[in-house]
Amino acid sequence: MKILVVGGGGREHALCWALAASPLCDELYCAPGNAGIAEEATCLEIAADDVDALVKAASDKAVDLVVVGPEAPLVAGLVDALEAAGIRAFGPSKAAAELEGSKAFAKYLCDQHGIPTAAFQRFTDPAEAKAYVASQPLPIVVKADGLAAGKGVTVCQSHAEAERAIEEALVDKRFGAAGDSVIVEECLTGQEVSAFALVDGDTALMLPCAQDHKAAYDGDTGPNTGGMGAYSPTPLVDEATAEVIQSTILQPTVDAMKAEGRPFKGLLYAGLMMTPDGPKVLEYNVRFGDPECQVLMMRLMSDLLPALLAACDGVLDSFDMRWFAETAVSVVLAARGYPGSYEKGEAIGGLEALKELDDVIAFHAGTKADGDGTVRSNGGRVLTMTALGGSIEEARQRAYTAIDQIDWPGGFCRRDIGWHALGKLTIETED
Structure with a gap:
């Protein structure tokens, strides 16, 4: 098979490394790739968000499967464009990718379908948001509604800090259109866990969980980043806890998306807070995490390619994956x-x-x-x-x-x- 991986980060290098090892993979391309990926794949000088150029390249090279790494092209509708051109793609449609593209939609989904998450309100007016914040206990969380590269979330220890976060998003436009509205939500306590599932529209095949480190500096201090490290497995998720995550969050999310007329295919990533009341959703992502993907690919014993194909083809209910027990x-x-x-x-x-x-x-x-x-x-x-x-x-x-x-x-x-x-x-x- 000919495979095209879209993206140029550490996540995409890990995916290319795993796919290159598959006996089913005859030719591997990556757009745009990087210096490390170039050792595994032929790199194409195409930006990851250039939908038209990616569809043309996949068609010209007769690619059998496109694996989309980053969230931006998914939210922009790359998978829809590829499928319209008759090219199989791993990743959600534009409608399903709104699960990550809009935190307001994600919170709505949880609220309407009984998926555990923090209490919240959505605002577009700074004065209304500030008035709400003033009535709430501290700490409190302010989130830009749209995609902000992992930097749109502020955990506020004071009402003044929350007001500044609201001003930065709604008035100063620090996050551009991603901050046209904000979510103000209850601050959950506990440790964070990253939960993952391959999804074929109906079935959520749970993968091992991981924990990542978002803050820039030791001791979880400094500004939020896209991620400074990760490990898997996590001692916070034993077999019983994994079953709770699967039965109360992952599978219900897949069922909810289908009920909303947005069937989800691809990789579902639920960022969870392990609270005293059980796991609750902090956010959804619609692709592998970075750097969580790297630890998952290191632990993966099975061939990755058949698993991705099973998600695309709707046959995950009879599929299984094997993982190394090592950390x-x-x-x-x-x-x-x-x-x-x-x-x-x-x-x-x-x-x-x-x-x-x-x-x-x-x-x-x-x-x-x-x-x-x-x-x-x-x-x-x-x-x-x-x-x-x-x-x-x-x-x-x-x-x-x-x-x-x-x-x-x-x-x-x-x-x-x-x-x-x-x-x-x-x-x-x-x-």
């Missing part, structure tokens, strides 16, 4: 300044030596290669060092040992990935 840990190496402004074009050394390490892969995200093969930084999150081990301690040690071999003064990482599972606030500190 996978991913640590993101980012450009200093991320998630704010940062430098690009800096040379990154030490990557070749990593190929000699067992059970460690450097999944590339924001990288590009010069004509002479020099790998340079080309984004905020640049590498995701992902390792497998018999325990979380072993896996994280392998990941950090690999990071310490990278020669890139302009990079930084959190040194406490996995601290929730280990019960330690700060495991190592960076000078």
Whole structure:
């Protein structure tokens, strides 16, 4: 089969790495790809949100399956356009992708179909939002309604902070059209878990859960990012808890989307808070997480490609997937300044030596290669060092040992990935 993966981040590198290993995959393309993906696939210079160019490339190359990595092209309707051209695609339709594209729709879905989530209100008027906030207990959460690259959520410890968050979204337009409305919701307490399922429109086939680290710095401090590290499995989700997540959230979400006339196919990602009252939905995503995808692909024993095809073809009810029991840990190496402004074009050394390490892969995200093969930084999150081990301690040690071999003064990482599972606030500190 000929496969095209859309995207150019660490998630897409992990997907390309897994798909390239499939005996069913004859040719693999990625658009736009990156320096690491280029070792697994033929990279096409097409932006991930250029719907017309992607459809043309898939048609010209007679691609059998397109796997869409990022959320933006899904929300823009890439899958609809591909299917209209007779090309099979893994991912939800534009109507179904609104589950991530609009937090207001996601909250409506939960409210109407009895899926556990935080109490909320939606606002487009700053004065009304501020008046509501003033009547609510603290802390309180303000979210931009639309896609904001993981940076549109503010957990507010004071009413003044909440008012500033409302002003930034509705008045200052910090998030553009994504902030034309805001969700103000109850702040749930507990630890966060990322739950995943392959979905074929009817069946939710649950995958292993993971925990990620959103804050930029050790101890979960600093601004929110797209994700600075992850691990799977998580001790918070045993077999009984997984069944609760499947029966009260994942499958009911699939059933609700079908009832709403928006049948969901693709990868359903529910960000959950494990509260004293049980798991509750914080948000939905309609694609693999990043860096959660990296740890899932490291743990995947089965061939990924037949699983994606089963989701596309509606036969997941008779499908099964196998996973390694070992723990996978991913640590993101980012450009200093991320998630704010940062430098690009800096040379990154030490990557070749990593190929000699067992059970460690450097999944590339924001990288590009010069004509002479020099790998340079080309984004905020640049590498995701992902390792497998018999325990979380072993896996994280392998990941950090690999990071310490990278020669890139302009990079930084959190040194406490996995601290929730280990019960330690700060495991190592960076000078």
